[in-house]
Amino acid sequence: MESTLFVCPRCESEVEEDYYGPCTSCRGELRASQGRDQQAVAAVEYVPKMNVTPNAVALKDD
Numbered sequence: 001m002e003s004t005l006f007v008c009p010r011c012e013s014e015v016e017e018d019y020y021g022p023c024t025s026c027r028g029e030l031r032a033s034q035g036r037d038q039q040a041v042a043a044v045e046y047v048p049k050m051n052v053t054p055n056a057v058a059l060k061d062d
Contacts, residue, residue, distance in 0.1 A: 004016065009022065011023065
């Protein structure tokens, strides 16, 4: 990947990076101020609501 020279949209300093966006120092500041610790999320089993009824065609007797 070829680095290009551009102005950082956050701090407005000239930087040489691979992709356009905040420079390396701005990304570090953003991660430190906006980042959060990861948390484990427990999956809840899906239980259909009681007002859901089976399809009438599926219940039809031949």
